[in-house]
Amino acid sequence: MFGAAPDPAIWNMTDHQTADPHEIPDLTEAEAAEELRHLAETIAHHDRAYHQHDAPEITDAEYDALRRRNAAIEARFPDLIRSDSPTHRVGDTPETGFAKLRHRVPMLSLDNAFDTEEFAEFLARARRFLGWTEAMAVVGEPKIDGLSINLTYENGRFVHGATRGDGTEGEDVTANLRTMQALPLRLSGNAPAFIEIRGEVFMTKADFLALNEAQLAAEAKVFANPRNAAAGSLRQLDPRITAQRPLSLFAYAQGETSEPVAESHWVYLQRLRDWGFTVNPLSRRLETEEEAAAFQAGIAEQRATLPYDIDGVVYKIDDLGLERRLGFVGRAPRWAIAWKFPAEQATTILREIRIQVGRTGALTPVAELEPVNVGGVLVARSTLHNEDEIARKDVRIGDTVVLQRAGDVIPQIVSVIAERRPPDSVPYVYPDICPACGSHAVRPPGEVVRRCTGGLTCPAQRVERLIHFVSRAAFDIDGLGEKTIQEFYAEDWLHSPADLFRLPAREAEIATRDGWGKLSARNLSRAIEARRRIPLERLIFALGIRRIGESNAKLLARHYGNYAHWREQMLAASEIGSEERIGLGSIIGIGPAIAEELAEFFGEPRNVATLDELAAKLTVEDAAQPQATDSEIAGKVVVFTGTLETMTRPEAKARAETMGAKVTDSVSKKTDLVVVGTDAGSKARRAGELGVKTVTELEWRALAGFD
Ligand SMILES: [Zn+2]
Structure with missing residues (x-):
């Protein structure tokens, strides 16, 4: 989720494809309902943190795990699917007052390839689909880690622009886009009467670092990476703030158009340049798979020195006629693919493990690191996920660790370099006391998260609990x-x-x-x-x-x-x-x-x-309580025998008495009712002999008004 902002609709498909109801063997219906409620809240919270505040709190992997868990429970208990289920809700609902703007042609998300074989398979699939035997040229363009936008021009004038949103409609950020130097307000040359142009708004690494420095000096919010900075800058309610932010723009695709503008994507890119847009100068037309692979390797080599963040290369089939025939599968085009780079890594020293307490009481370990540059971003902190993760990797204070940024906002610790471990190092002991309030912190069996139990008193949780309290x-x-x-x-x-x-x-x-x-x-x-x-x-x-x-x-x-x-x-x-x-x-x-x-x-x-x-x-x-006088067992003499599964004997007795019954120990002719549990012995037999009515435990529950 935190990489290239994939389409929420695509996550939903993935949720269900990977949902396995057998993953949750021993969840009762009540537990499932409760957990679904909790997951709906948690996922909505992280959606807000990501989309509205541009400040994610968890990694892609953790977010995906939440969604998978939700989908697995829903698959097992379809009746419990909530109206606000994260599976049905498409993310990216703006918190603030941006109007919605519908894209005439949906903005798609791309499938990914991670190596030469997967890239070759992409081309092979396209050929099979078309029955095509000749070579198929592609255009390769570095994949910028920014914010996709859709720009509408009428009679050569910029009329409005929107963020990608859920792919179908986004936020109307026209006023903010107008302030961008890089955006032509009038197209030069001959343009169609109506055209939608797609591009990526981004911030260069240098601009990002300078902005963060200025933010820091002003005690304002610091952005996690250039992508978040670009998104946060473009989605300002006050366009004057956007105007001060150094935003760049590369144009790269078309949406709806009133007349065809090119036969090939390569020619289309040239037209974009003619109209006044900047097109990524590294883009190339590539005749063969081999050329594409060489291009991929070349871009990967330049990656660290490029002025902006990229996480791969997008390849599109050049012939727009073929592109139209190929169409889409689901919501991803068959004619394009994002070939991603392997994650970027760096090594550094882990200074401290700090335990943060979240608003729900979850204890999360955070690694404080000797600051290090990973793929152009200075990293001083990294998540350690949970205590199992620390134990599994045996991460210790003072260790030299390998950090990885995999398109994720928050870098992860991949491994520890054991040879560089200080001789006096000791395994990390996870706290069982909440660092925020001193209450004990527990980890229920089968769960990975340890939680503070001092919900009502813990400063980290108080506000959240009070909001719940008055709800x-x-x-x-x-x-x-x-x-x-x-x-x-x-x-x-x-x-x-x-x-x-x-x-x-x-x-x-x-x-x-x-x-x-x-x-x-x-x-x-x-x-x-x-x-x-x-x-x-x-x-x-x-x-x-x-x-x-x-x-x-x-x-x-x-x-x-x-x-x-x-x-x-x-x-x-x-x-x-x-x-x-x-x-x-x-x-x-x-x-x-x-x-x-x-x-x-x-x-x-x-x-x-x-x-x-x-x-x-x-x-x-x-x-x-059910009224004693209304009860079917009022005035009856009741005997319990055998083991009750759903309540203790004292509780059953107390309940019977509340309902106006008399409970005795032995069965006689005066007995009205014998409640027979498991392994019942002589009393059940005696009831049979005397012709006294017997009921099962479940029948008893119904009589006593438990259910
Ligand atoms: Zn606490």
Whole structure:
């Protein structure tokens, strides 16, 4: 994703091609639903970071892994596919006010080749498709790592331009494009009455470094690489800022046109020059495969000294007549391919391993490096992915490491050079304490990420948790949006959920703030006060415990009935092997993995303290229970026998009694109902002899209103 900005529609195809439902053998439906919800949020977050803020936080590989996991779960549980599923959503939704502009002809994404064989196969495929036996000339053009745009000219005048977007429609950045020196506002010579011209907006390496220096001096955002700098500069809401940014442009393709302008791509490039565009001067027409391979090698050799970043060479079949016949497969043309370079590498020394805590509590290791130039970009930091990765590569502080930039924004550590390891080096020990808050950090079985369990108290997660806390399905407090929470957090007014209920005391102060008045401050106080009474299920959901979504919160609330009982049971359940823990894990729809998340939450004293502080300010409403008098088992004498799979015996007994039944130990003529678990012995036989009604555990659950 972070390389050449491939088409989201293509990722989606790939998602499903590689989706293997067998990868997720032991996920319950509830867990799957919860994880899909989480993945939808996470992927949307990274889409925003990439597309809107031009500041990706994870690598291509990690992003792809998230999407694959999502697709695999969807393949196994098709009924759970969400309306906001990342599979269906096409990325690149602008955060800001750019209008959408539809491309007359879609902007395609290219298939990749990585070596001579794959390139030869591309040509062979095209020949087979056409039944062509002669040589097929191609045009090779260095593949610039920039931002693709579509420019529309009418009667020789530039009328509008758009980013590539999802390939079908992009953002209208006409005003910004107009400020670019490199863009002809009028075409010279004879141009068709209507023509779409495609090109790449980019920033040279020198301009990028100078811009970052200026940004640094102004304490403004520093860009990760020239591509992000170009994208960030072109997508400014204020064109005056774009005007100050050193953007370059190479034109290289056509979209819709009112009349044909050339018989071959090579001639078309010449026409682009005639009209006033810059065409990459390194572009060549190549008669044979051998010429193309030699060209590829030549460009690769020049790569480091070129003034701009490239990540390969694009080859297009020169004959535009053949190009039309070849058409597309999926959304990639059959007549073009991107032959990518192998990743760029450099070696440097790893100074420190720093653990970052993300907004969801994930601990991520970051390598602090002796700064080194990798493919024209100064690199001082690199992701180490996760603790397994560190262990697998045995990365240690002080090691000399091989860094790689593979079109990725964030370089990766490929390997360690063992011969250069300092003699006193020791294996890296991954922390099990959150560096941001000191809570314990745990890694659920089967997962790669270690997480801070201090969600409600951890400074790295607080704002995120508070936003969740007031969200609609949780405390649903009107007038408290993300921005306000951030503001109040910055004021030191809002650190924990309990602080929310201290806000009404600041009503007068809030009323005087920018954007507030007496009425809005009053309304906020009212909205908060109204939530001092809260249903148990909303409170449970609001805590933002991992995997506890709305439906699981509801299950727990119904199961435990009231807040005091739930709290007490959860505290007891934080002990591994306790009866309460087993009981929790055997609730249908909860299961051991979710039980573990709850246990981790309650196992962290800081969380319990925060919860208690909050609960002291609330009246928590009991969960709605089936009425004893309505119950089919009211007044009945019930006996349990055998092992119950979904609940403990004490719980089953308690439930029966709540429903108005009497539970006895032995079966007699007075017994109305025997609940038969597995390995039931004499009592089940006796019930048979006496003709007493027996039910299975599942039937019992239905009678007792569990399901
Ligand atoms: Zn923490």
